[in-house]
Amino acid sequence: MHFIHRVAGLLMAALCLCACQSGRLDIGQAIINPQEFSIQALDTISIRVSTVLSPDSFVTSAQSSADTAFLVGRWADSNTGTLTTRGYGNVDYASNPLASTSNLTLDSLVFELGYAYAYGDTTTAFSVEVHQLQTALNRSKVYYNTSSVPYDSKALFARTVTPGPGTPVTTSAGTPLSRAYRQIRFRMNTTVAQSFFTALTDGSIVDNVTMDEFWKGFVVLTPASGNTMAGFSTNNLTGLRLYYHAVDNNTDVVVRSSSIHFPLQTTHFTQFISDRSGTPLAALQTRSDAVSSNLTGRSSSLVPGMGLRTRIEFPYINQFELPTGYAGVNSAQLVLEPIRQTLRDNLVPPDLAIFEANAQNELLSVVPIGAIGNVAQNNAAGYFYDPAQPELTDSYTFDITQYATNLIRGRLPNRPIIITNTSTDLRTLARRVTIGDQQRSSDRIRLRLFLTSAQ
Template identity: 45%
Template sequence: MMRTLWYAGLLLLTGFIVVACQSGDLNVGQSVINPQGLLVQPIDTITVQASTVLRVDSFATSSSGALVVGQWTDAQTGQMTAKSFASLNYVSNSLASLTNIQLDSVVLELGVAFTYGDTTNTFALNVHRLTRPLVSERTYYTTSTADYETKPFLQTTIGPQSVTGTPVIRLRFPDALAQSFYSKIVSGEINDETTLANYIPGFAFVTPSTTNCFRGILNSRNSAATGIRLYYHSTEPTSTGTAPASQNILFTTNSVYFTQLSNNRTGTPLSALRSRSDAVSSRLTDNTSFISWGAGLQTRIELPYINQFALPANYAGINSAVLVVSPVRNSLRDNTAPFTTLALYEINSQNEIITAVPGAASGLAAATANYIYDQSQLTLNDTYTFDVTYYMNQLIRGRVPNRPLLLTFSPDPQNGLSLQNLIQRVTLGNQQRPNDQMKVQLYLTSGL
């Protein structure tokens, strides 16, 4: 895990998720004004400027326990493509010592861990052979690559589906290739990792589909669903006269593997992002901004006039302050779930994290927010709501500098960033968007 991610995670270790409260604490200001003369005044016209910034990093995926293949194309953010690469593990077996056995089939089995995106269209999967094995001593990152043959040797198309449970994609070897592989196992020509790699160095998993969809493939050591499975049976008659049961051996792909993520923003408004100091206003991207770790995109928020609005007479303090952020999403059935939790950080002009924004009324916890949704009505009402009462009090009183804020995904402090998190994304509306607006709501305590 990269240094930035660890730093961000450590900032949140002592924090907890807070739920915004619009009624606030009516004790604010009681030491200044008689409680009977207090008035809570709502304000939701604070200017919020949003933009998308570039924070590119590479992540080790050679120990992620999964592979991902797919692509996502968006007119605003460009294209993100995921390819995966894996070598085979040799499994000790007794086939060379057996007699009277017969090959049934050889099948490449891929257990589907998750599907992210559009499952209403078909999804094509091409499997290419690597030109050389992956190196077991090497750490592979999202920016790594490996050479593979141009022509796929296995292909399949997955139909529209509702993915439940742990489905398995099966690609049967052509008969000639299956027989060749079986013969080399039985003859003992393939008898260890090296001889297996000489015959099949490994696989590259690629999709030619233009559907916005990613497929996650199980590849952890406790998974028995990913690898080459050789099916065979005995030709000896059984004592009961029934047909001999089929047996199998699985050559897994869970030793050396990785996922590559590549991005192309050419021709999009975000093509202007070339360095960490760059920012593209949400007004140039259909009044939206973006968070996608795999694409290196995060959202920057600025409150340029927070110290300039007129405070009411007898101002005593902020009763409550919340930042409301709304994903641009039509329904819960689109299988593109936003991040579970977002976090706020103060940043500098280079969009580098300085510190976590203090949350709640006490400021003792980091400002984080869970994704909350309600679809009891005809339209989806979903938001992230940050309690920033303490921070806004300090900001309005001039006790802290008015720095830009970074709105980004908050990884689990214990488990870190997963491969699924890397391909996940969320589109956020800005203050000018007709629906799904970003806004700051203040509830000020003042005297009557």
């Protein structure tokens, strides 16, 4: 921090040496011919960057889409620690003819997991385990990222796969799904499968209540040590699938083979487990704590699933003076350059938004966007990369012209700004955006002031 202060002091001294006016930034505009204006860029405004904690929990039992019902995986790095996710779900009852039909014979019972996407180390082995819950999920309860349910320590199934591009599949009606899926299938023990089949045929299982009494539910997790996340869906590719056939009493010939799908669709949630021990961010214990970017490799990470956000401050912006010959601030852009190696690094970064905050890092209000500071306007910025460049060139850009101008003029209190994500979808909660601070030679944060000058 002392280094940052010294750099900021040197920058301010340099500006003061070449400045000849202060106060109103539009002085001289009335007497300068607009045709003589030119625009010059300046990005030396000092910026402090740190990582802060948002300890609020969030609902994950309401997450359900064609893409994701629960998230399973692990992600770790030396700055943020380890994020582990587990998916919990109850098996839903599905209407079937088993109790009213005779001469039926069980073929097999298969536990199916269909996943819509995986990211991270998708070319290396990814282990998946399925454990049975000791207590069924409450179908009327709301579950959060911090929720957990006891489960058997011994796995029912374990499988190691290599995640990769999925293959297109169709729904039961034959309609192509918009996303390519892959499926992991586990065959149930014959004794357990027969017990379940018998409970269906003798009428012991007739609804969700009796289904929960039999199965209680499952948790899907990974013991893998690599950085991989997989989003599992609740469509017709995930659940229990029972295969059976009917035979002719007279000839013992199979006359019909069928299957019944019991989905994990109604009740499910994802548990997020964060472990920051042994990292610089272990110092984050309360909402008001902050860890400077100079302790985390000149960067700050946004990881919604770990409650991590980025805080930025402009400590000396209200001391800024226009250099000689400049008539005013034409535009102000806050540019964030994420630290990424390839476009497949942790998938496409999510949209980000900026908010004013207090000393406790609580969000107060949106930062006004644009030249007139339209508060009602969306304060989010999308991820952009330039495909024409030989090296990865990417950024987020916020137009904070009116807001920065008011800070310079002292018309607004100089509060911290919090950068966070805009979505609570499971696809984005585990993603991370790592932003370089101002001292990096590349992939850094800048406040770019475009000054109107008179030639």
